[in-house]
Each structure stands twice: as C-alpha cells, then as structure tokens.
Amino acid sequence: MTNPSNKLLELRDLRVAYGGIQAVKGLNLELREGELVSLIGANGAGKSTTLKAICGLLQPQGGEVRYQGRAIGAQGPWDLVAQGLVMVPEGRGIFARMSIEENLRMGAYLCRDGEVDADIDAVYQRFPRLKERHRQLAGTLSGGEQQMLAMGRALLARPKLLLLDEPTTGLDPQARHLMWERLQQLLQQGKSILLTTHFMDEAERLCDRLLVIDHGRKIAEGTPRELIAAHLEPDVVEVYGGDAQALSTGPLRALASRVEVSGETAFFYTRDAAPLMQALAHEHTLRSLHRPANLEDLFLKLTGRQIREDA
Ligand SMILES: Nc1ncnc2c1ncn2[C@@H]1O[C@H](COP(=O)(O)OP(=O)(O)OP(=O)(O)O)[C@@H](O)[C@H]1O
Numbered sequence: 001m002t003n004p005s006n007k008l009l010e011l012r013d014l015r016v017a018y019g020g021i022q023a024v025k026g027l028n029l030e031l032r033e034g035e036l037v038s039l040i041g042a043n044g045a046g047k048s049t050t051l052k053a054i055c056g057l058l059q060p061q062g063g064e065v066r067y068q069g070r071a072i073g074a075q076g077p078w079d080l081v082a083q084g085l086v087m088v089p090e091g092r093g094i095f096a097r098m099s100i101e102e103n104l105r106m107g108a109y110l111c112r113d114g115e116v117d118a119d120i121d122a123v124y125q126r127f128p129r130l131k132e133r134h135r136q137l138a139g140t141l142s143g144g145e146q147q148m149l150a151m152g153r154a155l156l157a158r159p160k161l162l163l164l165d166e167p168t169t170g171l172d173p174q175a176r177h178l179m180w181e182r183l184q185q186l187l188q189q190g191k192s193i194l195l196t197t198h199f200m201d202e203a204e205r206l207c208d209r210l211l212v213i214d215h216g217r218k219i220a221e222g223t224p225r226e227l228i229a230a231h232l233e234p235d236v237v238e239v240y241g242g243d244a245q246a247l248s249t250g251p252l253r254a255l256a257s258r259v260e261v262s263g264e265t266a267f268f269y270t271r272d273a274a275p276l277m278q279a280l281a282h283e284h285t286l287r288s289l290h291r292p293a294n295l296e297d298l299f300l301k302l303t304g305r306q307i308r309e310d311a
C-alpha cells in the first residue's frame, strides 16, 4: 500500500556537470509515494540530466540522491532497477533489431528470474497495439509505438518509481490520451512518477506538483493552480492582426496590468478584462482571444517569452 507521507525520492543540492559544463546546479526535490511530479523547463534546462543522475546513469558532481530513505551512492542503473527505480529515457532505449516480443522478453529477463509470460500479457492488455504487432522489429515501429514499447518494457521491472523523460513526445492526440489514462492507472496502483514534459496541458492535467527548472536551477515549485495564482493575473487577452510591439505600448496598454509580446501576438494580462474587451470591440482590424491564464503563460513568464538563443 502507498503511504503518501513516505518520502520515496529526495534530491539534496544535486549538482551534475559534463566536463566543465554545469548542467544541474544545486537541485532540491522531494517526491512522496503515489505522487506524480513534473519537471518543466526550456530545452537544455537540465531535466534529462536530473533523471539520469537519479537512476545512476550519471554520477553527480555534488549533493545527494536518496531513494527509499537511503543515498544511492555509486549504485548503477541495474542495482536501482532491482529496487523498483526505472527510467524510460528520451531516446526510449529499445533494441531496434529485435521484435516487440523479444524486446519485452529481454527486458523481463534482464531484471528478474522466473516466469514472465503473465507479465508480458499484462503489457499487451495495457497496450493492445503491441500485441497486434508483436513480431514487428522495434526499429520499424512508429515513434508513438516505440514509446509504448519502452513504457511496457519498463513496467516489466515492476517499478515503484518511474522516471519518464517526455513520455508523450511524438504521440498522436489519441495515443497521448491513452498514455495519460495508463499513467493515471499506474498511480492508482500505487506507483509514483517523475516525468518531464514540454506539454503544459499535460503537466496541468496530470501532476500533483511541478518544478520549473531553468539553467539547472529550480525557479518555482507548487501545484499548477498555486503557481498560476501566485505568478499571474487571472485573465489573458491575446491580441493579433496588427503590429504587436506597437499594440503593447499603445492606448490599450493602460487597460492591462502587464503586456508581453511574442511574435505577432500581444498578451494582455489583467484582473478585469471587460474594459479591454470593450475597447477592442471598436478595433475592427484586430483579432482577440480572451481566456483564463494557464501554465503556458506561467512557463513563458518565468523562462522568458522570446525563444532563447542561450538555451
Ligand atoms: N553528454 C553531454 N555532454 C555535454 N553536455 C551535455 C551532455 N548531455 C547534456 N549536456 C548539456 O547539459 C545541458 C542540459 O541538458 P539536458 O539534456 O539535461 O536538458 P533538458 O532539460 O532535458 O532539455 P530538453 O528539453 O531539450 O530535453 C544542456 O546544455 C546540454 O547541452
């Protein structure tokens, strides 16, 4: 049974470097049993590096990773798999020249002894598409199918804590929904998940808590709702169809607490959108969209709206 007061994973001042490049610069994180925590951050922020250090693929330069109350020390990935800590990497790590079935068998034999058929059947039930194609070479599967295979194979290790690096990248909308449902089921079964994602709707929908990582450091942490309420005005009006830069400094500016420009759109953040919407009703060349502030706004506010050249 899960006990939500049990700390399953703890990072204390984790620091990881590649040669002279500091990729993770003192990260603290706690994850309790049954929780799903998300890491979000721009490309190169240090998310994958953090997951690799947790599962023993990289040795930290400083700080500590504690799993089930003990420092993992110099244990490698297979020692940790045996203790239920399993990662599905960004590149998915499947054997391209083996079939789906061979990948699953190999995965099962690598992490434990005994009969594996029932567990492989359970994977097929979870992902019926894998069963339909069980003889197909993994290297010829589509990106989404490879993701399902990697996930299925990870489950054969009977994980307690799954580290998922961008588990839904490359999945079509239907497959994403299927993956979300499967992740929810895993949580209900008592597993815990630490995942990275670039999809803010995914983070908002799935996670109990999220950490925003920037240049190897945590810059915000909380539930999606808490973070949105703490950092953003509740309403956003996106305005486009004119010179966004000029819009952001023109007469409409006074009707919002904050304005940001991204590409051809000006984003007006406000606690009361009514005056702005009334003013926009007279601007026939402009188009606008009024919506509640969301995690994407938070991400862009905290990590910078412009695409960063230093990322
Ligand atoms: N093997 C490596 N050798 C040298 N530098 C590396 C290596 N792997 C990652 N880095 C660097 O470390 C930093 C963090 O990379 P990381 O892969 O952790 O980012 P990320 O947050 O997962 O990004 P993304 O969203 O693009 O997957 C980047 O600047 C990257 O270039």
Ligand SMILES: [Mg+2]
Binding pocket: 047, 048, 049, 090, 165
């Ligand atoms: Mg990554």
